[in-house]
Every structure is written in C-alpha cells, then in structure tokens.
Amino acid sequence: MRKLLLGALALVIIAALCGYGFWTGQRPTGHYLSDLRVELTLSEGIPADHGNLLGVEPQLYPGDYQNLQRLHRKLAAYLEQARAQGLINARTVVILPEHIGTWLWARGEKNELYQVTQRREAWQWLELSNPLSYGLAMLGAEGDDRRADAHLRMKAQQMASDYQQLFSGLAKEFGVTLVAGSIVLPSPYVERGILKIGSGALYNSSLVFAGDGSVLGQPQLQQHPDGEVRRFISSGTDQPPQVLQTPAGRLGVLIGSDSWYPSNQQQLVNQSAQLIANPAFLSGKGSWNGPWRGNRHQPLAATLPIKPGEVSEAQAWQQLTLNANPTGISSMSVFLRGRFWDEVVDGQGFASRAGLNLTGAGTAGARLLNLWL
Structure with a gap:
C-alpha cells in the first residue's frame, strides 16, 4: 500500500512539474492598440x-x-x-x-506580465515564467541589487x-x-x-x-x-x-x-x-x-x-x-x-x-x- 501511495505521489509530482514546464513555455500574444x-x-x-x-x-x-x-x-x-x-x-x-x-x-513574456499594474508583480511573473534562467542568473548576479541584476542578465543575450x-x-x-x-x-x-x-x-x-x-x-x-x-x-x-x-x-x-x-x-x-x-x-x-x-x-x-x-x-x-x-x-x-x-x-x-x-x-x-x- 505504501509503495502504491508513493508511486501515485511521484506521478502527481511529475505531472505537476511537466505541467509547470509546459506553462512556462507558452507565450500567447494578446491584442494591443497603440497611439501612433x-x-x-x-x-x-x-x-x-x-x-x-x-x-x-x-x-x-x-x-x-x-x-x-x-x-x-x-x-x-x-x-x-x-x-x-x-x-x-x-x-x-x-x-x-x-x-x-x-x-x-x-x-516575449506571458500576457499577465503586461497586464499587472505594479512593477514588482511584473518581476514575479518574469521569475515564475523563467525559473531556470532566473536561478542561474541569480548565481552570477553582482551589485547591491542582485535581483535587478539577475532580471537583466538572464535576458541579456x-x-x-x-x-x-x-x-x-x-x-x-x-x-x-x-x-x-x-x-x-x-x-x-x-x-x-x-x-x-x-x-x-x-x-x-x-x-x-x-x-x-x-x-x-x-x-x-x-x-x-x-x-x-x-x-x-x-x-x-x-x-x-x-x-x-x-x-x-x-x-x-x-x-x-x-x-x-x-x-x-x-x-x-x-x-x-x-x-x-x-x-x-x-x-x-x-x-x-x-x-x-x-x-x-x-x-x-x-x-x-x-x-x-x-x-x-x-x-x-x-x-x-x-x-x-x-x-x-x-x-x-x-x-x-x-x-x-x-x-x-x-x-x-x-x-x-x-x-x-x-x-x-x-x-x-x-x-x-x-x-x-
């Protein structure tokens, strides 16, 4: 029974990770009107x-x-x-x-990033949508504001x-x-x-x-x-x-x-x-x-x-x-x-x-x- 529960839990975790990975890769573009x-x-x-x-x-x-x-x-x-x-x-x-x-x-980010009203919320969407690149950028970040450094460094190329x-x-x-x-x-x-x-x-x-x-x-x-x-x-x-x-x-x-x-x-x-x-x-x-x-x-x-x-x-x-x-x-x-x-x-x-x-x-x-x- 324990093995069955552990196996089921592992499947749930794998499914969640796969779903999260799929979600981070989606970048739909919404409609936008602009004053020219x-x-x-x-x-x-x-x-x-x-x-x-x-x-x-x-x-x-x-x-x-x-x-x-x-x-x-x-x-x-x-x-x-x-x-x-x-x-x-x-x-x-x-x-x-x-x-x-x-x-x-x-x-190239998710629609939610452009729709929020606070910059800190936009940063959160950026981090959630790019967990691997953000984590790696934080490891190499410099300066007194490492979070801001990482945001720019992760997208620099x-x-x-x-x-x-x-x-x-x-x-x-x-x-x-x-x-x-x-x-x-x-x-x-x-x-x-x-x-x-x-x-x-x-x-x-x-x-x-x-x-x-x-x-x-x-x-x-x-x-x-x-x-x-x-x-x-x-x-x-x-x-x-x-x-x-x-x-x-x-x-x-x-x-x-x-x-x-x-x-x-x-x-x-x-x-x-x-x-x-x-x-x-x-x-x-x-x-x-x-x-x-x-x-x-x-x-x-x-x-x-x-x-x-x-x-x-x-x-x-x-x-x-x-x-x-x-x-x-x-x-x-x-x-x-x-x-x-x-x-x-x-x-x-x-x-x-x-x-x-x-x-x-x-x-x-x-x-x-x-x-x-």
Missing part, C-alpha cells in the same frame, strides 16, 4: 545641406515591448511622420532616449540581439544615423559588426548605427550612473567618451547625467566633436517640474554649481548641460515618455546651439524635436 501620433514641439534653424539633429521622444508602455513588431511599428510610425514633414535626409542624426533598449527584458535587429533595421529603413538610446547589458562589445555580451558587470550603454544599418564604433558606456540604477549598473569610466564620424559631422554620445559634467564634454572637444547626443531618462510623475534630485552618489557631483533642491529638474538639466556644452557644438537631450507599470517617466527634450538653449512645447504624448545644423 507624434507632435513636433521644437523646430529650429533653416533646412540646408548640413543635416539635422532629430530627437524622438516616444510614449511607450509595457505592451509595446511584447514583441519587436509592435515596438518597430510604433517607432517607424514616428519616423514616417517626421519624413513626411521633410525632417529626414541622408545627413539626419536621429536620437532616441535613454533605456529605450533596457525595457527589452520584457519582450536576447536583449542584445533584439536591440541590434530593431535599431539597425530602423537606421537602414530610413537611411539615417541613429543613436539608439541606451540598453543595460553585461560588459557589451562589438565584434565584426555584431553586438555581444560578456560575463562582467552591467553597463548602461549606447550604440550608434549608420544609414546602412552597420554599427559605428564600440558601445558608449555611461560614465556616472545615478539614482537607484547605481546599485546594479557600474561606472564606465574605463572607456571614455568616443567621437564618431557621421554625414552630419563628428558625433559624441553622453548618456543621461553624463551631460552635466564639463570633463566629459571636454573629452569630446579634444576629439574635435561637432555634435553631442544626450539620451536621457527621468522617472517620477511630475518630476520634471519638481526639485532637482542631483547625483549625490557620484563624488564628481560635488563639483557641480547647483545643489539638490535649489532648482527644478528642468532647470538643472538645462543649465548644467548648457553650461558644460562647449561653444561651437550643437547638442540635443531626448527623454523617454510613458508609463511602465507603476513607474511614470517624465522629462522634456531640449537642444543647444551657439550657447543658446532651445526648448519645445510641454505637450503630452510623443514628441519630435528638430535642430537644423
């Missing part, structure tokens, strides 16, 4: 043969990341509308916001492939130089034109794609991560800012708050940079008009002329970026918009030319910013 409208909130200068900086501030949600087709459809729709307005040519440099690639960790496929394809489709925002990956590098990942620390990195879809240079790493991400994202100071030749001029990329520090700008000047792209990200509903939080965890922040709380986020971003921006260099800062579960992302893009700060209208929804060079 975008508004031109800044257009400065006169069209000429020198090209332009075109910032795209997309309004994105978790459902946009369920598959690459959805994300491509939305971003391509924005660029198609820009092209219809005469804002895209062979010398156009398109700038996308910080972390637009980081949310690719959510690609897929994220890197998706990132290159999506943004290389967009650059080639529209024939533009494309600064593909940023993505958090473990020790990323480019080998024979392919973005690859290593086994080291996580870095917030950006790639630039040429008009034929090829990669320009190596990943640009964020030098001074700020906020909560510093708990799992490492500083990229071992790989200083690089300058890339584009049809519009020599381009440097500074990720997020890296644009605040004159030393970063000076490194680009030393390489004869003419353009600076600044993909940015700001979390918190209404934070753009709220008190500036600063970057207190970075020692270099003590040298900044503004202290946390003295001005708003908007004033701090514009003043620090403009003050650090050398004369003769045109720059543009571009922010992500939308909502990711309970995290609202805020910010309003701006541009700089000849010491003049240019801001667009503070409208809701997706935005385009254009600066003729």
Whole structure:
C-alpha cells in the first residue's frame, strides 16, 4: 500500500512539474492598440545641406515591448511622420532616449506580465515564467541589487540581439544615423559588426548605427550612473567618451547625467566633436517640474554649481548641460515618455546651439524635436 501511495505521489509530482514546464513555455500574444501620433514641439534653424539633429521622444508602455513588431511599428510610425514633414535626409542624426533598449527584458513574456499594474508583480511573473534562467542568473548576479541584476542578465543575450535587429533595421529603413538610446547589458562589445555580451558587470550603454544599418564604433558606456540604477549598473569610466564620424559631422554620445559634467564634454572637444547626443531618462510623475534630485552618489557631483533642491529638474538639466556644452557644438537631450507599470517617466527634450538653449512645447504624448545644423 505504501509503495502504491508513493508511486501515485511521484506521478502527481511529475505531472505537476511537466505541467509547470509546459506553462512556462507558452507565450500567447494578446491584442494591443497603440497611439501612433507624434507632435513636433521644437523646430529650429533653416533646412540646408548640413543635416539635422532629430530627437524622438516616444510614449511607450509595457505592451509595446511584447514583441519587436509592435515596438518597430510604433517607432517607424514616428519616423514616417517626421519624413513626411521633410525632417529626414541622408545627413539626419536621429536620437532616441535613454533605456529605450533596457525595457527589452520584457519582450516575449506571458500576457499577465503586461497586464499587472505594479512593477514588482511584473518581476514575479518574469521569475515564475523563467525559473531556470532566473536561478542561474541569480548565481552570477553582482551589485547591491542582485535581483535587478539577475532580471537583466538572464535576458541579456536576447536583449542584445533584439536591440541590434530593431535599431539597425530602423537606421537602414530610413537611411539615417541613429543613436539608439541606451540598453543595460553585461560588459557589451562589438565584434565584426555584431553586438555581444560578456560575463562582467552591467553597463548602461549606447550604440550608434549608420544609414546602412552597420554599427559605428564600440558601445558608449555611461560614465556616472545615478539614482537607484547605481546599485546594479557600474561606472564606465574605463572607456571614455568616443567621437564618431557621421554625414552630419563628428558625433559624441553622453548618456543621461553624463551631460552635466564639463570633463566629459571636454573629452569630446579634444576629439574635435561637432555634435553631442544626450539620451536621457527621468522617472517620477511630475518630476520634471519638481526639485532637482542631483547625483549625490557620484563624488564628481560635488563639483557641480547647483545643489539638490535649489532648482527644478528642468532647470538643472538645462543649465548644467548648457553650461558644460562647449561653444561651437550643437547638442540635443531626448527623454523617454510613458508609463511602465507603476513607474511614470517624465522629462522634456531640449537642444543647444551657439550657447543658446532651445526648448519645445510641454505637450503630452510623443514628441519630435528638430535642430537644423
């Protein structure tokens, strides 16, 4: 009798494990409606043969990341509308916001992950749906927030492939130089034109794609991560800012708050940079008009002329970026918009030319910013 009960129990356990394994492999795609409208909130200068900086501030949600087709459809729709307005040519440099690639960790998951309202619930669905890869990632996780590290590390290979496929394809489709925002990956590098990942620390990195879809240079790493991400994202100071030749001029990329520090700008000047792209990200509903939080965890922040709380986020971003921006260099800062579960992302893009700060209208929804060079 005991053997019979044990055998029955073993069968139940095996059936449960098989059922769980089958469930984790199911990835049905639900229906999703998305707003493809975008508004031109800044257009400065006169069209000429020198090209332009075109910032795209997309309004994105978790459902946009369920598959690459959805994300491509939305971003391509924005660029198609820009092209219809005469804002895209062979010398156009398109700038996308910080972390637009980081949310690719959510690609290909169960419908429940996109339907919950809290980010911690989405993490739970991610872990339950990928028990083996999550467990292995936790074993190799680094930093003070090992759980966040594991979420990104477990999807890193897929994220890197998706990132290159999506943004290389967009650059080639529209024939533009494309600064593909940023993505958090473990020790990323480019080998024979392919973005690859290593086994080291996580870095917030950006790639630039040429008009034929090829990669320009190596990943640009964020030098001074700020906020909560510093708990799992490492500083990229071992790989200083690089300058890339584009049809519009020599381009440097500074990720997020890296644009605040004159030393970063000076490194680009030393390489004869003419353009600076600044993909940015700001979390918190209404934070753009709220008190500036600063970057207190970075020692270099003590040298900044503004202290946390003295001005708003908007004033701090514009003043620090403009003050650090050398004369003769045109720059543009571009922010992500939308909502990711309970995290609202805020910010309003701006541009700089000849010491003049240019801001667009503070409208809701997706935005385009254009600066003729």
